[in-house]
Each structure stands twice: as C-alpha cells, then as structure tokens.
Amino acid sequence: MSMDFTDQRLSYEKGALDQQSIPTSPFELLKEWMNEALAQKVQEPYAMSLATCGADNKPSVRIVLLREITDNGIIFYTNYESAKxxxxxxxxxxxxxxxxxxxxxxxxxxxxxxxxxxxxxAAYFQKRPHDSQVGAWVSQPQSGEVASRDVMEQTFDQLQADYPDNSQVPVPVPAFWGGYEITIEQVEFWQGRANRMHDRIVYTQDSKQNNASWTTKRLLP
Ligand SMILES: Cc1cc2nc3c(=O)[nH]c(=O)nc-3n(C[C@H](O)[C@H](O)[C@H](O)COP(=O)(O)O)c2cc1C
Known part of the structure; x- marks a missing residue:
C-alpha cells in the first residue's frame, strides 16, 4: 500500500535573505548561520550529507560531521578505505x-x-575519546561486510585489552583513517519563505586563487 504525503505542508516564515546585506564571503555567512543554529540548539548542526560519485557514475550520500571551517574549505574525518x-x-x-x-x-x-x-x-585522532579511537580500528575496512555484531564486539574488546584506557600505550593512529578537506567552489544559501517564494542566494568564486572574490546571484526557488 502506498503512503501519501500530498496533504502535508508547512509555510516557512522564520527568516529572509537579502542579497544586498549579506557578507561578501560565503564563509562569513556560513559561520553566521552555523552560530545561529548552535544558539537555537539545533541538534548537531554540523552534521552534513556528503554526496560523492565514483567511476561507476552512481551517486551516494551519507552523513558525516563537519569538524572545521578553514580559510578555504571544510574538513571532515573518515576511513580512507570506505566506500566514500x-x-x-x-x-x-x-x-x-x-x-x-x-x-x-x-x-x-x-x-x-x-x-x-x-x-x-593524527592531532585530531589523539584528541578523540579513547573508545572512538578504538572504534576506528574496529571499523576497518569501513563499509566492508562483517559476519555479526559479536565479531565487532570481540574485536572491540580485544583492542581495549591491547590498548587500555589511561595506559602508557596510546591507540596508534590508523594509516587508513584521516581528514578530507573540501575546497569550496560554490555555496548556495536557502531560506524558506511563505508561498514557496523562498530566498536562494548562490556564491561562486571568481577564480581558483586563494582569497579570490565571490559573486552572488539570486536563483529562482
Ligand atoms: C549523525 C551521523 C554522523 C556521522 N559522522 C560520520 C563521520 O564524521 N565520519 C564517518 O566516516 N562516518 C560518519 N557517519 C556514518 C556515515 O553516515 C556512513 O554510514 C559511514 O561513513 C559509511 O559511509 P560509506 O559506506 O558511504 O563510506 C555518521 C552518521 C551519522 C548518522
């Protein structure tokens, strides 16, 4: 039996985006919006859907956690040998x-x-809680098949025994694990408005050079 959502609708009325008064850099607006999301107690506003597409031309998407906004991009951490x-x-x-x-x-x-x-x-890995460090080793290769949850838990327990918390033996930094930085080329900010008249402003960088200026455009919603 199908499930119908065609009667569900919401009018978006919480804000507006004015092309004349936004910052010249999308990094500034991203940080402003992130701070507002944190202030409004959005749960994990730094959780983001990451879409990739390999040589098979089939897109895949999953959540990862944004860990840093740098001068040129955004950083997240994962297993380099995962599907992504x-x-x-x-x-x-x-x-x-x-x-x-x-x-x-x-x-x-x-x-x-x-x-x-x-x-x-490595610096970030060492900052993570001990159990997360162990967890990174358990999940190798991330996205590979595992026979059962028991197998995962046995590996976890074995690693906890090999590298006890608060001992002198730190959990080694896995060579298969680390950060990726997405160098930002384009950012679109979308603010919901009433009557489907949403605000969409897209920033595109004028050249690939560091500190290049950005051009903004308003897009039809
Ligand atoms: C809230 C949330 C946060 C997550 N954060 C990360 C993360 O920072 N890094 C990561 O590798 N996977 C993270 N995951 C798990 C991924 O969504 C995904 O299951 C995993 O990375 C395997 O993806 P892949 O098979 O496409 O490589 C998170 C999942 C959720 C729901």
Missing part, C-alpha cells in the same frame, strides 16, 4: 548539504576534496 573514500579517489568532486529545520534553512556546498596532511589528522 573509494568514490573520492576516483572523483574528487563532491557536494555537501546542511538542513536546519528549526531555522528553515538549507546550505549546499560544492567543491573538490583532498586528504589533509597526516600530522593534522
């Missing part, structure tokens, strides 16, 4: 999406992905 890692090795173009329902906002970022340097990944 494979896609990225084959095609560096990616798009991410944030949707903050509480603010009726969507942000869409596209750019090219590259691994960050291993020292930076």
């Amino acid at each position: 890692g494979q896609d990225i090795a084959e095609n560096p173009n990616a798009e991410v999406l944030f949707f903050w329902h509480e603010l009726e906002r969507q942000v869409r970022i596209s750019g090219s992905i590259a691994k960050i340097d291993t020292a930076k990944s």
Whole structure:
C-alpha cells in the first residue's frame, strides 16, 4: 500500500535573505548561520550529507560531521578505505548539504576534496575519546561486510585489552583513517519563505586563487 504525503505542508516564515546585506564571503555567512543554529540548539548542526560519485557514475550520500571551517574549505574525518573514500579517489568532486529545520534553512556546498596532511589528522585522532579511537580500528575496512555484531564486539574488546584506557600505550593512529578537506567552489544559501517564494542566494568564486572574490546571484526557488 502506498503512503501519501500530498496533504502535508508547512509555510516557512522564520527568516529572509537579502542579497544586498549579506557578507561578501560565503564563509562569513556560513559561520553566521552555523552560530545561529548552535544558539537555537539545533541538534548537531554540523552534521552534513556528503554526496560523492565514483567511476561507476552512481551517486551516494551519507552523513558525516563537519569538524572545521578553514580559510578555504571544510574538513571532515573518515576511513580512507570506505566506500566514500573509494568514490573520492576516483572523483574528487563532491557536494555537501546542511538542513536546519528549526531555522528553515538549507546550505549546499560544492567543491573538490583532498586528504589533509597526516600530522593534522593524527592531532585530531589523539584528541578523540579513547573508545572512538578504538572504534576506528574496529571499523576497518569501513563499509566492508562483517559476519555479526559479536565479531565487532570481540574485536572491540580485544583492542581495549591491547590498548587500555589511561595506559602508557596510546591507540596508534590508523594509516587508513584521516581528514578530507573540501575546497569550496560554490555555496548556495536557502531560506524558506511563505508561498514557496523562498530566498536562494548562490556564491561562486571568481577564480581558483586563494582569497579570490565571490559573486552572488539570486536563483529562482
Ligand atoms: C549523525 C551521523 C554522523 C556521522 N559522522 C560520520 C563521520 O564524521 N565520519 C564517518 O566516516 N562516518 C560518519 N557517519 C556514518 C556515515 O553516515 C556512513 O554510514 C559511514 O561513513 C559509511 O559511509 P560509506 O559506506 O558511504 O563510506 C555518521 C552518521 C551519522 C548518522
């Protein structure tokens, strides 16, 4: 039996986006919106859907956590040998999406992905809680099949025994795990409005050089 949502609708009335008064850089607006989402207690506003597409031309999407907004892009951490890692090795173009329902906002970022340097990944790995460090080793290869939950738990327990918490033996930083940075090429900010008259402003960088200026356009909703 089908499930019908055609009578479900919401009027979006919480904000507006004015092309004349927004910052000249999308990084500033992204940080403003992120701060507002944090202030409004949006749960994990830094959780983003990451879309990749490998050589098979089949897009895949999953949530990852944004860990840093840098001067040129955004960083997340994952397993380099995962399905997404494979896609990225084959095609560096990616798009991410944030949707903050509480603010009726969507942000869409596209750019090219590259691994960050291993020292930076190691520094973040060492900052993570011990159990998350162990978890990264259990999930290898991430996206590979595992026979059962028991198998995962046995591996977890074994690693906890090999690298007890608060011991002198730190959990080694896995070579298969680390950060990716998406160098931002385009950002679209979407603010829901009444009557489907939503505001959409897209920033595109004028050249690939660092600190290049950005042009904005309003798009039909
Ligand atoms: C809220 C949330 C946060 C997540 N954060 C991450 C993350 O930061 N890194 C990561 O590798 N996977 C994260 N995941 C798991 C991914 O969505 C995904 O299941 C996993 O990375 C495997 O994806 P893949 O098979 O496409 O490589 C998160 C999932 C959720 C729901």
